[in-house]
Amino acid sequence: MTNDIWILGATGRTGRDVAARLDREGVDLVLAGRSRSTLDALAGELGGRPRVSVGSLDENLRRLAQDPPRVVVNTVGPFATTSRQVSEALPDGTHYVDISNEFSGFEDVFGLDERAKRKGQTLVKGAGYGVMGTEAAILRLCEGRPRPARVRVDSLPTLALAAGPLGAALAGSVVEVIRFGGREVRGGSLVRSATASHPRTIVTPEGDSLFTGGGASGDLFAAWRASGAEAVVAASMAAPSNPVVRRVILPILGVLIRIPGAPAFLSGRIAKIKLKEGSMARTATWGHAEAEWPDGTTSEAWLRTGDAGVFTADVFAEVALRLLRGEGKPGAFTPGALFGADLAEAAGATITLV
Template sequence: MGEIWMIGATGRAGRNISAELQADRHRIVLVGRNGQRLAEAAAAIAALGGPPPRTLVTDDPLAQIATGRPDVVVNTVGPFGATTVPTAHACVAAGSHYVDLANEFQPVQSLLGLDPAARTAGSTLVTGAGFGTLATEALVSELCAGRPSPIRVRVAAMPVVDGLGPAVLASVVDAAATGGLVYRDGRLTRSRLGAHLQHTPLPDGTMRATVAVPTGELEAALNASGAGDVIATSSEVPTGRIARVALPIVGAVLRVEAVRRTVIRLIDRWQLTPPATPGEVSWAYASTEWEGGETRQAWLQAGEGYAFTSRVAAMVATRLADGDARPGAFTPGALFGADLARSAGATITLDSNAKDLR
C-alpha cells in the first residue's frame, strides 16, 4: 500500500479526503504551511481510528515532492489554474502519481496535455476527481458505449453543497476570467459567458435552469463522446436575466490580470466563500443526439456534492496507490469508467425515449 500525500490538508477538501483514506487505513502525509493547523487536522483524523497521519510543514511542496517521491499526490489547493500544472510536472519528474479536484476548463485541458510526458515517466495524472467532471462524464460514457460518435452532446451539473471554502471561490474567479466556451464542429469556440440558458429536465418532472460555463466537464464530454458540438452547463451560476447580462462584463473585468490577482488575494485574506446550495440531491444530466435525430438522455443522482467529491478523490488515490493505474493523463471516468461514480454512491438512470428541451 503506497504513501499518499495530501497537499492543502487543512482545508475542507483535504480533511474530508484524508478522513476517507484513514478509514481504509492508508498511509497519509498531511502537507501544508501551518504546523499548528496540520497538527489539529492530524489529531482529528487519528480520532477516527488508526495511527495518526504524518505531517509535513513546508512552503515549497513541489521541492518536497522532488525529494520525497511519494507514491501519490492529491492536490486540493485552488485556484487550480495556478497549482495543477506545476504540481503535476513535479509528480512526473518524481515518478509519482497525481490527483486533483479541478473543474475549470483551462487546468483540466492543460493537465490532459501532459499525457505524453506522463506516459514516458510512467506516472498517472488524474484531473477533475470530483462531482463536476465525473458525474457528467460518466453519463456521456454510458450513453455512447458501443455506439458511433453522436453529433451533439449537452451536459449539466446541478450539485447541492452545504458549504465551500475560499479556494473554490478563487477557482470560480479564474473560470469566469476564461469566458464562455463551447465546442462547435470539433473546434473550441468563444461564447458569451452565461449564454445557452437551458431548462434541464429531471426525472421527477421538474426543470432546473442551467447556463453554459467553462468547466472541465466540457473537455471530458468531448473526449468521452467524440461529438462535434458540445455544451457544458451548470446550475451553480446565476441564471436570472440581470445576472446573465452582467456575467460577460464581470468576466471581462476579471481577465485583467492585476484585477484578478487582487480579487483572489482578497478572497484569501477575508476567507470569502461561495454561497451554499441547499437541498438533498445532487443531479447531473447528459443528452446525446445522433445523425438522423435519435436522442438519448441520462441522469446521475448523488448526495451532497462535496461529500461525493471526497469519496471520488479518495477512491482514485487509493487505486493509484494500490497499483491500479496506467501511465498517462486522464479524467477519472476515462481511467476507471462510469462504475467509479456508482462505487462512490451515485445512481445512473438512462432514458432513450424522453426528449431534451432546447
C-alpha cells in the same frame, strides 16, 4: 508501505474528508499545508498516525521530491495555476490527482500527457463531482453506440455548507471562469461563446426546476472526449439566471479582470466571503446528459447522488486508492476515461438511462 500518499492542502474541507477516508483504509499519509497547528490537530483527529509537512506549496513540493510518494492528492487552488505546477514537479513514477474543474487547467495538464508516459506517471484531473457527475452520465449514455452528433451535459449539485470563508481554491476557480470566458464545441472544434450561453430550465426526475447555462469547464472537456461529438455544450447551475447579469455584467467583468493585478485582487476578496452553515437545498445532486445521433435518435441519462461534497471526497479517495494499487496507466486522464462510469457508482451514485 510507507509514504503512500501526500495530501496537499490537507486542512481544507475536501482535504480533511479525503484524509479521513484514506486513513480508514490504512494508507500511510503525509498531510501538507501552511499551518502547523491545524495540521497537527487533523493528524490527532486521525489517531496521530499521519505525518505532517509544514510550508508553502513550493517548499512541500521540494520536500516530497526528496522522499517520493506513490500518489499526490492536490486540493490547493487556484487549480489553473497549481495543477500544472504540481504535475511538473513530481518525481518519476509518482501519480497525481486533483478536483479541479477549470478548462484551462485541463489543457495544461493534458499537454503533459507524453511527458507523463515517459515518466511512468498517471495524471488525473477532475476527480470529484465536478467532471465525474456528468462524465459518468455521458459515458453510460454512449456505451455500445456510434458517435453522437450533439451532446449537452448539465451539472446540478447541492451540498451542505460549512460556516466559514469561501476559501482560496473556490475563489480562484470563480475568477478563472470569468477570466477564461465561455467555450463550446461546434463543428468538432473548440470555439468561444458567451459565458452562461444556452440557458435552460431543467426539471429533475424528482420535480425540481433548475436553471443552467453553458461555460468553459472540465465537464466540457470530459464530455467532448467521452463522446467525440461535433457539438458539445456543458452547462451548470453556476450560471446566473438574470439576463442582465449574463448579457451585460459578465462581459464587463471579463474585460476588467484582464487588468494587471485584478485577478489576484478579486480572488482575495471573494475568498473572504463568509458562508453560513446550511443543509442541502434539495434531496439529491444530479448530473444530466443528453445526446442526439445523426439519424435523429435522442436519449438522456441521469446520475443521482447525495451531497456533492461527500460524493467529491468519495471519488477523490477512490481514485487515489486505485492509483496506489497500481490500477492506473501512464498519461493524462479524466477520471471516467481512466476508470469508466463504474467509478461513479463505486462512490455511491446511480445512473439511469431514459
